[in-house]
Amino acid sequence: MEGFMARAVAITAVAPAAWGSTYWVTAHLLPPDRPLSAAVVRALPAGLALLALRRRLPRGVWWWRSAVLGLLTIGFFFPLVFIAGEHLPSGLAATMTATSPLVVMGLAWAAVREPAGTVRVTAAVAGLLGVALLVLRSPGGVDPVGVVAAAGAVLTSGVGFVLVKYWPAPADDPIDPVTMVSWQLLWGGLALLPFAALVEGTPPQLDVPAIAGFVYLGSVGTAVAYVCWFYGLARMTAGAVALIGLLNPVVGTLLGVALAGELFGPLQAFGMLLVLGGVAAGQLVRQPRRAESGHASP
Numbered sequence: 033m034e035g036f037m038a039r040a041v042a043i044t045a046v047a048p049a050a051w052g053s054t055y056w057v058t059a060h061l062l063p064p065d066r067p068l069s070a071a072v073v074r075a076l077p078a079g080l081a082l083l084a085l086r087r088r089l090p091r092g093v094w095w096w097r098s099a100v101l102g103l104l105t106i107g108f109f110f111p112l113v114f115i116a117g118e119h120l121p122s123g124l125a126a127t128m129t130a131t132s133p134l135v136v137m138g139l140a141w142a143a144v145r146e147p148a149g150t151v152r153v154t155a156a157v158a159g160l161l162g163v164a165l166l167v168l169r170s171p172g173g174v175d176p177v178g179v180v181a182a183a184g185a186v187l188t189s190g191v192g193f194v195l196v197k198y199w200p201a202p203a204d205d206p207i208d209p210v211t212m213v214s215w216q217l218l219w220g221g222l223a224l225l226p227f228a229a230l231v232e233g234t235p236p237q238l239d240v241p242a243i244a245g246f247v248y249l250g251s252v253g254t255a256v257a258y259v260c261w262f263y264g265l266a267r268m269t270a271g272a273v274a275l276i277g278l279l280n281p282v283v284g285t286l287l288g289v290a291l292a293g294e295l296f297g298p299l300q301a302f303g304m305l306l307v308l309g310g311v312a313a314g315q316l317v318r319q320p321r322r323a324e325s326g327h328a329s330p
Contacts, residue, residue: 044264050257052283061245067114068228079217098215104192106220112185119178130163136274162306275314
């Protein structure tokens, strides 16, 4: 059992590691001021590629369920994250996003009576404090638009992740993570497409670095990352998976230090230790026996 859980944790951790790299890629390779277009380019090709890999369309209630999940985890989440990033200092945005484990634990308890436990809640608080020490700088003026967007991103993604637990596929018709993610990316990308066209107009011409950035974000930062994340959701509690997400700002910070020479002192090192300790403590809590959720292996 320990080997099974270690494998699930390792695979799930690929997702926040990949997401942590998107900050640097977005800032240094992608065209500026095109958040909706970037979200569409990130979601639709990845969704089509995964759908071609599995060649399975939704059936029955999964038409509307996959649409709801796609709107929550992609259609709403992507632009809200971009808006938060534009209106808030990156450290403050990351710190607000780090409240996600606590939000997911609360939603999971309310929806599916998934117990968080004292250890896991304490680990989430420690991780939140660690992220604040790691990335938070003097914020200056705080834009309420950015605060609302960051809070909305945490809430919409949290609801989507918990709904995956609340809507298990039947055991006789399981849905593997690749298929589940392909549907969500397509629904989310299609929902964003008309808004991107109306708000941002014709997509800009892309140079070689921008093309490389989009290829990386679509493949590693989206397709691979989301498949790994939903692999974890099918095998672990939502709270445990959300705690692993705290690795996102850790990877982002390390890349910023390595590639952009950003500040990293004793305070940041202590914050990183708090985050890693919180993530590790959250995984040491005994997982309940995995229910037959109907989500098959990739």
